[in-house]
Amino acid sequence: METTSTDKTSAENTGAGTTGMESIGTLVVLGATGDLTSRLLLPGLGRLLTEQPGRRIRLIGADLAPRDSQQWADTVRAAFDSVEATGPAVDHVLAHAEYLVTDAASAEDLQQVLASATGIPALYFALPPAVTAQAIAALHEVALPEGTVLALEKPFGVDRASAAALNRQLASLVEEDQVFRVDHFLGKSTVLNILGLRFANYLFEPLLNRDHVAKVEIVYDEQLGLENRAGYYDRAGAMVDMIQSHLLQVMALVTMDAPQSVHATDLRAAKTEALRAVRPFGGDPVAASRRARYTAGTIEDRRLPSYVEEHGVDPERDTETLAEVTLESSTWRWSGVPFTLRSGKALGAARRDIAITFREVPHLPTGLDGHLEPTVLRLCLKPDAMVLELNVNGPGDPFVLDRGRLTADFGAGRLNPYGEVLHGLLDRDPSLSLSGAAAEHAWGVVDQIRAAWQSGQVPLEEYPAGSPGPQNWQS
Structure with missing residues (x-):
């Protein structure tokens, strides 16, 4: 349908x-x-x-x-x-x-x-x-x-301390609502699609909590390699380039409580509170994170060199091109639900979505058989769409279950992401802008994980370009 x-x-x-x-x-x-x-x-x-x-x-x-x-x-x-x-x-x-x-x-x-x-x-x-x-x-x-x-x-600073210092400098120049910390990844259409689905549909919002949700995955995997971006990317890596800068903001939209309005003051406050509650799953940044970088390989008809052989890359930096972290929101609504944020380059298949997996049914009546998996609500990013994957009685034998998909296309906005960012900027509407406090909270989460990486407790693994990632990551 x-x-x-x-x-x-x-x-x-x-x-x-x-x-x-x-x-x-x-x-x-x-x-x-x-x-x-x-x-x-x-x-x-x-x-x-x-x-x-x-x-x-x-x-x-x-x-x-x-x-x-x-x-x-x-x-x-x-x-x-x-x-x-x-x-x-x-x-x-x-x-x-x-x-x-x-x-x-x-x-x-x-x-x-x-x-x-x-x-x-x-x-x-x-x-x-x-x-x-x-x-x-x-x-x-x-x-x-x-x-x-x-x-x-982005990136706004290089860690929590530098972000806080930059915030103090900005605060001595202009008011907070005159500072736009740009995240083009979340254009207005994408933000409102997520908020509209959550808060304008009674069907979903009562189920989005620890009692009904088993896990959430927020994934942005790319087939592209470095693409001549070594000057920036080799110092940032997948963690800063995507997870700190973008995917944590997506997580905030999924976990935040309903704002009073979608105007700048209310929306930014709700996102800031959501980010304040984020921490590594179980409080253990070592067990909650993985990292890797690509070696030479082939993606479709393109041959990619190893990341360390790309022009401008310093192999001694140990820059990751694939990062995965498992986080949780320490709130009454979400406590104990794992949120896995992942992003990588030079992977075999592109994937850009938020996958909310619900808990399994407590009991399947005897006599029903077939393909049984948990219900998944999948919000696709760029282009924005919704897919609800659920179990239905299959064709033929009605006692045999099959997998069904309900899909809805949200439709593209008239403006591209930077057009939407500039629309808010020129109208002095900071709804899409990250608050200073939210930027600091996001860095605080990432700093814990990077400290574990820098101490050598989380190994830098490898995966061939064009593969799904390190072999031992595959579930």
């Missing part, structure tokens, strides 16, 4: 803010010549402006590379063309695009950039974490226009 939901994501055509506050007047991209900007940020902006032809913003690119405003406009146009962005808002941005050669760590340069902005500015730090930290330090010597918004890419 298949059903398709209607597309509930709409984008305002007027460009008016959804929070009742004045929208951003100038978007400043620090790191304008980087890959993140051209590959993700600008195409997302193009889609947003196409959906909102009435929005008017100025776009300033700022970076060390020697460019002029025409070259910057050409870069923006190419990115917009890649998503077929058109309309008055797109034309306005292209006509008024400006580029300033800028050292992001220089207070003088940053002051010059802000002096060129009109209206309320948003500074988007499309920069490496170390440079972002230097830029934030420099901003303390700059007169920030009232309402200035700061948008930071």
Whole structure:
């Protein structure tokens, strides 16, 4: 049985803010010549402006590379063309695009950039974490226009201590609701799909607790290898790149209590409380974690070298390309339920879902036979869909059970993930942004596990590229 939901994501055509506050007047991209900007940020902006032809913003690119405003406009146009962005808002941005050669760590340069902005500015730090930290330090010597918004890419810090220090620096610059800690992985459509399924359906929510759920798996496995990302990935690994930055946020959406509303204050508070309760399963980070990295292998028709032979990789770092951690939420609702978070690269099959496995039936009436497994509610990510796997009477002999699947396609939003992030940013709506406290709690969980790894208590295993992972991990 298949059903398709209607597309509930709409984008305002007027460009008016959804929070009742004045929208951003100038978007400043620090790191304008980087890959993140051209590959993700600008195409997302193009889609947003196409959906909102009435929005008017100025776009300033700022970076060390020697460019002029025409070259910057050409870069923006190419990115917009890649998503077929058109309309008055797109034309306005292209006509008024400006580029300033800028050292992001220089207070003088940053002051010059802000002096060129009109209206309320948003500074988007499309920069490496170390440079972002230097830029934030420099901003303390700059007169920030009232309402200035700061948008930071993950990872937010490198551990709990550095995240806390960065939070203190930001708090001395602007209010918390003016800080956007960006997680493009959870675009607004995905967040609302999960919340809608949980809190708008009486069928599911009463069952999502320790009495009925046996385990939860949150998995993001990729077939892609390193893809020339050694500069970042070799220092982050799968744990920081996916589990700390993204999958813990997904876990928070599954375990959180119902917020009063889906507005920023209520939603962020509920997610923060959910993350506060997360800990390694059984309080044992050694037994609750595994790590591995890929060796040479073949994925479909692609031959991949061993990770340690990839360009830019330092084998002495012992960077993992596959990480798996089992966590629990120390709350009345979820205590004792294992949540397994896993992400890896160069695996034989891609898998992106949340699998909620319910407990087995306490007794199967005599006379019923066949294929009997626990019921599984599977929420697929990118594209978003729901699959309910359950036992039904099979065709032919009605006494023989078979496996059935009920599926529902949530439907894609009109905006891509970065378009949704920028929609919230330009409207000064931090609903999709991680709070400072939540970022610290997420690092606290990961720090415990990485300490166990660094002490040598959790071995770094290996798996051939194109395989499901280490052989002894297969259940």
